[in-house]
Amino acid sequence: MAADTLVIERLNRTFTSPAGDVTALSNIALKVKKGELITLIGPSGCGKSTLLKIVAGLDSDYSGTVLLNDKPIEGPSIEKGFIFQEPRLFPWLTVEKNIAGNLSLKDSKVRARVDELIALVRLKGFEKSYPRELSGGMAQRVSIARALLRNPEVLLLDEPFGALDAFTRAHLQEVLLDIWQKNRTTMLFVTHDLDEAVFLAERVVIMNPRPGHIRTVLPIDLPFPRKRASQSFQELRRKVLSEFEKVEEPAVDRDHGAGI
Template sequence: MTSEVLVIDDLNKVFSAPTGNVVALEHIQLKVQQGEFITIIGPSGCGKSTLLKIVAGIDTEYEGSVTLHGKPIEGPSIEKGFIFQEPRLFPWLTVEKNIAANLSLKNPEVRKKVDELIELVRLQGFEQSYPRELSGGMAQRVAIARALLRNPDVLLLDEPFGALDAFTRSHLQEVLLDIWQKNRTTMLFVTHDLDEAVFLGQRVIIMNPRPGHIRNILPIGLPFPRKRASHSFQELRHIVLKEFEKVEEPLLDQGAGI
């Protein structure tokens, strides 16, 4: 039996701008089940990243209710992991020390967990490498492992593969799904890539801009592993594409990338 881990109730977010207030998010309603993988797509400026930051507790200035396990989210915590568009690694630390972050590898429990994560994200043999010696995809795998170190209840991913080439992106999608299937960590994944949204998500949230709101939530009933070339995948992709084509274009460039 599944249970709700994250509940967003009538969320509204307004930014102040020189020409007046910008409504970034309006009347967001969402319930996320424990262990669910949700992908979020929408045009630039629709508030996708803002939504993740609110769930992460990075942004606490909003109206409405956002709760994790029934408790209001009041700030960042180890219950929520966040992966940005770029890896944000410490250049002076090795792979294993970047994953451990401020925890000591001399602690047997930390050592064991870091070793397990290195294997999980397929970085065996690169434990002593520095970020400058890693490819973009490898660096992002380090960021994923670091976010998983403290066993977060929810993992928030803000276009983590957006800057990668198609081959690396496809490979890391497989790695992420492998992690999700093994750990069943609840995931909210923001992307601009429709194929990526359908390939990863159990539900796809489609957002409209100005003000940002949820246009539709589409279930993706395909079993894993998914094959992009399959007829069933292409059918679902077409359904999501047709719905996405209905998304209203933003009237102004102000606030794009919110």
């Protein structure tokens, strides 16, 4: 049995403001095994992005335990890759230089790794292209390659395909699964799309809103490659939808609105 790469226990996150405190996450507990791909779904304001930022080391103002390979997370590091909804590429750098970042392509090991990643995300022939010359899907593939450059222990994806059209989104889901199956990088993937959640995940984590907490975790026992039109896929999608429909409405108050 695979060891746990990520362990979260009794995690709480409260935001403080002059108008009062808002609890974004309450008593979160989750264990993610090495090489596992987990999707997180829930309504806006349930703290999905806040959870990813804590795991990434971008937010340390919380209580509870967050361990990566049995060590407390104490800030950003090369062990964690983060992919945002927008590609966030440097417009003055080519595809290969965006992927390499602050590493020199003159280094033979860096050059080999960048070439490997360009092939992995299916961008061969576009190495010298600039972001302005890429489609949205191609730009997001560059951001995936960049996040994988240093072989992170865990890859955190915050709705990375949310702004793309349906065709491009489906294609990039296939690309991501191909990368995952080849590298077995542990992935935590936030989405609002039920089809995407079921199509990608080994387990789907459903969250309730404010204060954000895990309602249930559903295993997706379907072999890869998956077919959305298959009866087994549709049955599991209905099961996830049934649980999702039980999610409570976000709490609303005059001072803070619908959530974090």
